[in-house]
Amino acid sequence: MDTAAVWVGPEQRRRGGTWLAGPLLAGVSVVLGFRAGDSDGITPVPQLLAFLPWLLAPTGLGLALALLARWRTGMVWGVAVLGGLAWYIEPYGKIGAPTGTPLAELRVMTANVQFGWATDALIGAVEREKPAVVFVAECEYTCSRALQDALGGSGGAFPYRQAVEGAESAGSVILSRFPLKAADGIPGTTMGMPGAVADVDGHDVRLQLAHPMPPLPGQVDVWRRELGALRDYAAASEEPTILAGDFNASQDHAAFRRVLDTGLRDSSRLAGAARTPSWPARTAPTFGAQIDHVLVSGDFSAHKAAFLTLTGSDHHALVVDLTLHQRG
Secondary structure, eight states: OOOOOOOOOHHHHHHHHHHHHHHHHHHHHHHHHHHHTTOOOSTTHHHHHTTGGGGHHHHHHHHHHHHHTTOHHHHHHHHHHHHHHHHHHSOOSOOOOOOSOEEEEEEEEEEEOTTTTTHHHHHHHHHHHOOSEEEEESOOHHHHHHHHHHHOSTTSSOOEEEEEOOSGGGOEEEEESSOEEEEOOOTTOSSOOOEEEEEETTEEEEEEEEOOOOOOTTOHHHHHHHHHHHHHHHHHOOSOEEEEEEOSOOTTSHHHHHHHTTTOEEHHHHTTOTTOOOBOTTTTTTSOBOOEEEEEOTTEEEEEEEEEEOTTOSSEEEEEEEEEEOOO
C-alpha cells in the first residue's frame, strides 16, 4: 500500500503554535489576575497560587510558542504576564529592624510531623538544634507522649508545654525551655492551635501555634475563615508575639497577606530565606511552596533561618534564630 508524506506548511505550524500558546497564557493570566486583585478566588485558584513562582515555566513556554508562531498578540501577552509574575514574586511584607536594646536571644523551631509519623526525626532534630521553643503540628496522642517522655518533665530540656490533644492532624503541642502561662488559643478551628505566654528572661512573649485547614476543594471557605481567625489574633496582640506553624498558605495567598498586614514579619524573609519551599518535602527546596512560617512582631530581629528534613513528614521543619529587643 502506498503511503504519502503529510506536509505541514508554515501557516499550519503557526496556527498550531497559537492554539497551544493561547491556553497556556490564558490559564496563567487567570491566576495572576486573582493575585493582582488581592483575592484567592475559588478552586483551583488557591491551590495554584501556592506555586505562583513556578508559573514562570508555562508562561515561558507560551511565549516561546508565540514567537515560533510569529503571533504578535501572544508575544506581547507573554511578556506582560512574565512581567506581572516577576513583580509579585518579590517578597511581601514589612522588613524594618527594631532599634531598641537587645534583651534576649532565642531559637525557635516549627515542625509538622504529619500525623506523628516524624516524631522520632523531630526529637533528633531538637536534640541537635537545641531550640528554646518548639511548635509541633499534627502531633497526635502517641507523638505527644513521646515528646513528653523524651524531652519534657521536670528533668527534661523542655519542662513547660501547652497542648491541644487530638488524633491524627488535630493534635498540636508547644514545647518551651521558658516558663509558660496558659493563654487562650484559637477557638473553633478544625485542628488544634494552642497558645501560651512565655517568660523570656523576665519579658512576656505571646506564643501561638498556627495550623489552619489546607485549601482543599470544598474546604476553601474553612481555610479562609481559620486564617482570618489568625489575622484577628495578630491584630489584637499588643505584646511581643511569635505566631508559628504550618499556615497552609504562602505570601501569594490574600488570606495570609492579611495576617502580615497586621504588622507581623516573616522571620525567614528577615533572615534572607524568603520563598524557600518547605512543602512538599519530597521535592523541596527544588520545587514547592513556603507554607511553614515563623511570624514575629516588630520587637524581634531574625539572624538565621534553616529548613530541615524530617524523615516521615511531608514538610521541612523551620529553625530561626531571633533576638527580642526593647521597645522604643
